[in-house]
Amino acid sequence: MKVVVIGAGHAGVAFVDAMRRNGFAGELTMIDRLAGLPLERPPLSKAFLLAEDGDEEGFALRAPGWFADSRITLLTGRDIAGLDVDASRMTLDDGSVLSYDRLVLATGATPHRLPGTAGLAGVFVLRDPDDARRLRAAARAARSVLIIGGGYIGLEVAASLTKAGKAVTVIEAAPRLLSRVASPPVSAFFAARHGDEGVDIVTGSSVTAIRHHEDRFVGATLADGRHVDADMLVVGIGVAPNTGLAAQAGLTVANGIVTDSSMRTGRPDIYAIGDGAFDADNGHGVRIESVHNAREQAERAAAAITGNDPPRRQSPWFWSDQYDVKLQSAGVLPVNDPDLRHVQREGRRAGGFSVWSFVGEELVAVEAIGDPAAYVLGKTCLERRRAPHPSQLADTGFDLKAFVADKSVA
Ligand SMILES: Cc1cc2nc3c(=O)[nH]c(=O)nc-3n(C[C@H](O)[C@H](O)[C@H](O)COP(=O)(O)OP(=O)(O)OC[C@H]3O[C@@H](n4cnc5c(N)ncnc54)[C@H](O)[C@@H]3O)c2cc1C
Incomplete structure (x- = not known):
């Protein structure tokens, strides 16, 4: 069997890795339009930004020899010129033609651009x-930076x-930072922490004009009339899933390539995984963007293609590193649910805390800042669908660890 990703x-x-671990011995080919060894993305906003030029091996998704050792053909710097799903084959931009028995779309997402900035x-x-x-x-030569978008x-x-x-300076249009993904206490924590570090955080204000000198960005005007001058602009206002190939192929697309829980699209020979895919059976009703989600979906697709049992679904989890702070979260926050309420719990370590979010009596998410124990215990509660009562969590004397260890409580 030939599988093309x-x-x-x-x-x-993660998918090709899982295919080999599942015992698949057939042909595996991967194509990416980016040239070079595939790198991890989370460090791109963290350590990679502060690393020396060329110091990149530590950021690789797999060591250079891994693909050949695993008998995976990796074609990088190549795009898809045409996809014919009825004939189960594609043409690459160098004219070569690849046929497949199973096709996996792992095309990720593209950041939204800010209107008025094209070509600047x-x-x-x-x-x-x-x-x-x-x-x-650019940052090396800059003194000031404007960031539009107060997401992660x-x-x-x-x-x-x-x-x-x-x-x-960070400008966020919503009334608080991280409003689409985090609870209000976590937003407040990061607003305070960035403020302490000297970042100018402006929430509840949008940009009405981008100012430039000739073709170079020089600043922005905000809705309240304020001008922010800066040497460069970073736009972090979310992404759109890459669904173009899927749409051309006639697959169902709805804020992501729609799949079932085995990551199969409407065509039995085509799967979709990662930020570009929407697993309509995930129980959350939303497309998830995270490393954990990408890996778990890869495992599900590989299990389905090789005829193995699907892995147990974990509660979706995510992390973010800012300064010396680690945020870990599990679950999905339905931020627009009017019944959503939060309980904050102090951690063992100085300054550490966790926020437990409920809809009615149901625990839906746990966010932990500097409190890895609360994250692990919270994730276990979410996966077992058994959580302490909010009033117990609010009580610092309540023994959360003993609660989770006690398997006798239904
Ligand atoms: C700066 C940054 C920081 C992040 N930090 C975190 C974090 O701290 N924690 C966390 O959990 N998640 C984080 N994420 C999110 C995480 O990286 C993504 O969820 C993950 O990369 C999704 O994997 P993916 O394979 O779906 O997409 P990607 O990793 O984006 O891979 C998709 C690949 O498909 C290729 N491609 C697309 N279309 C084509 C085509 N037509 N032909 C050929 N190739 C194509 C692209 O070039 C790309 O390499 C971060 C993301 C970014 C950008």
Whole structure:
């Protein structure tokens, strides 16, 4: 059997790895439009931004020899010129033709651009290693940086560039940072922490005009009339799933390539995984963007193709590193649910805490800052669908560890 994977990011590489671990002995080919060894993406807003040029081996998804050792043909710097799903084959941009028995779309996502910035020098988005290399080079020469978007990527870039000595301003249109993904106490924590580090955080205000001198970005005007001057602009306002190939192939697309729980699309020979896929059976009703999700979906697709049992579903988890702070979260926060409520619990370590979010009596997410024990215990509660009562969590004397260890309580 021949399996072709389009996209050699977190999902694609985890998939080919899982195929070999599942005993698949057939042909595995991966294609990515990016040149070079596939790199991890999370460090692009963190350590990679502060690393020396060329110091990249430590950021590789797999060591250079791994693909050949695993008998995986890795074609990088190649795009898909045409996909004929009825004939089960594709043409690459160098004219070569590849046929497949199973096709896996692991095409990831593309960052949204800010209107009015097309063609301007000094404006950056961050998704691929080349974006990070360009951003890093520009930041070295800059004194001030404007970041539009107070989500995780914007805030991680803010922390990295502040560490590098830049004057950073973050503009977020919503009334609080991280409003789409985090609870209000976590948003408040990061707003305070960035403020303490000297970042100018502006929430509840949008950009009404991008100012430029000739073709170079020089600043922005906000809705309240304020002008922010800066040497460069980083735009972190979310991503769109890469669904173009899937749509051309006639597959169902709805904020992601729609799949079932085995990551199969409407065509039995085509699977979709990672940030570009929407597993309609995931129980959360939303497309998830995270390394854990990419890996878990890769495992599910590999199990389905090789006829093995699917892995147990974990509660979705995520992390973010900013300054010396580690946030770990499990579950999915239904941020627009009017019944959502939060309980904050102090951690054992100084300054550590966790936020437990409930809809009615049901625990839906746990976020832990500097409190890895609460994260592990919270994730276990989510996966067992058995959580302490909110009033117990609010009580610092309540023994959470004993509660989780006690298997006798239904
Ligand atoms: C800066 C940054 C920081 C992050 N930090 C975290 C974090 O701290 N924790 C966390 O859990 N997640 C984090 N994420 C998210 C995480 O990296 C993504 O969820 C993960 O990369 C998704 O994997 P993927 O394989 O679906 O997509 P990607 O890793 O984006 O891979 C998709 C690949 O497909 C290729 N491709 C697309 N279309 C084609 C085509 N037509 N032909 C050929 N190739 C194609 C692309 O070039 C790309 O290499 C971060 C992401 C970024 C960008």
